[in-house]
Amino acid sequence: MNLIKIIIVEDEEFVRIGIRTAIELIHTDIVIVGEAKNGLEFFSLLENADGATADMVLLDILLPDINGIEIVKRLKLEHPEMKILIVSHENTIETVDRMITSDVDGFISKQHSNSETLVQAIHTIMQGHEYFGKDIANIISQIYVAKKGALQVSSLFTKKERLIIEYCHEGLTAKEIADRLCLTARTIDWHKSNIFSKLDIKSTREMVQYALKNGIIRTE
Numbered sequence: 664m665n666l667i668k669i670i671i672v673e674d675e676e677f678v679r680i681g682i683r684t685a686i687e688l689i690h691t692d693i694v695i696v697g698e699a700k701n702g703l704e705f706f707s708l709l710e711n712a713d714g715a716t717a718d719m720v721l722l723d724i725l726l727p728d729i730n731g732i733e734i735v736k737r738l739k740l741e742h743p744e745m746k747i748l749i750v751s752h753e754n755t756i757e758t759v760d761r762m763i764t765s766d767v768d769g770f771i772s773k774q775h776s777n778s779e780t781l782v783q784a785i786h787t788i789m790q791g792h793e794y795f796g797k798d799i800a801n802i803i804s805q806i807y808v809a810k811k812g813a814l815q816v817s818s819l820f821t822k823k824e825r826l827i828i829e830y831c832h833e834g835l836t837a838k839e840i841a842d843r844l845c846l847t848a849r850t851i852d853w854h855k856s857n858i859f860s861k862l863d864i865k866s867t868r869e870m871v872q873y874a875l876k877n878g879i880i881r882t883e
Contacts, residue, residue, distance in 0.1 A: 667789055668716055670697040672705045672734075673723045673750070678773075682721065682750075685778035686785075693785060702729025709742065718789065719746040721781075724762070725753050735765045746788050750781070759802045769794035819861055820879070827854050829880050832871045 669686070673679045679698050686693050696713040699705035708714035720738070724731020731751070738745055749762055749770040762770055768788045771780055775798045784794040795803060820828070823844065830840045837848040837855075844851070859865060862873055874880045 665692070667693045667785060668696045668713075668718045669693060669785070670699065670705065670708060670714060670717045670720045671695060672699045672702070672720055672726070674700045674726055675723075676700070678723075682781065686782065689778070690782055693782070701726050702731075702734050705734065706737070717745060719748060719768075719785065721748050721750050724749055724751045724758070732761055732765065735762070735767060739766065748784055748788060748794070750776070754799060754802065756802055756806060759799060760806050763803060763806070770799045771796040772798055820858065824854055824858055825879065827851060828858065828870060828874045831855075831867050832874065832880050 671679050671682055673682070679700075683695050683698070687695060696717050697708040699708055705720070709717070722731060722734065724734075726734075731749070731753075735747060738747060747767045747769075749767055750773060751758075751770075752773050754770075754772040759770065769784050771784055771794070775796055780796060784796075787794040826844065827840055830843065835843070837851040840846075841848045841851045855867065855870070858870055862870065864870055864873065871880075
């Protein structure tokens with residue numbers, strides 16, 4: 664029987680104890696080879712013999728030192744063979760989107776999971792598949808629908824029109840936008856008029872609000 668070697672990265676000790684107990688008392692094919700309460704301890708573990716052989720990390724992304732997203736990025740570069748299962752309370756749309764974009768292997772939320780869900784996730788991932796809890800899967804579906812809608816809306820505009828919308832969001836005047844795009848202020852006003860017509864609006868403020876709401880421009 665091949666053992667599945669796990670590292671737990673979680674800042675709350677009682678959570679680490681609960682995970683270890685739930686796994687090792689029932690499932691003989693899974694062994695905990697290391698525990699860390701923060702990112703620095705985790706990467707230190709990976710430098711010793713036991714940590715280096717780990718197959719998967721159970722990672723809470725809310726840690727006191729290193730942001731979980733940064734840990735995922737570093738792992739992908741330094742240990743691309745290691746599977747990553749996020750186990751966290753942080754399950755906002757923004758966080759889930761960033762985790763999916765970072766190519767984690769799975770994501771389950773603490774508040775909607777139990778020991779059976781955790782072990783199922785571990786086994787599923789080690790079989791070469793992804794695993795997302797039901798609540799996370801619902802969020803992923805929302806993200807997909809939102810991005811698809813944003814793409815469809817964005818296709819309404821030319822590249823130049825999207826640039827003008829972005830510059831308007833930055834607070835630039837027609838003259839300043841014209842200077843950046845090597846056009847005249849009158850031409851910028853003409854493009855804005857076309858955008859207003861497409862959206863059936865009458866002001867720059869409405870245009871920017873629409874663009875933010877539909878993901879055409881971002882606040883990041």
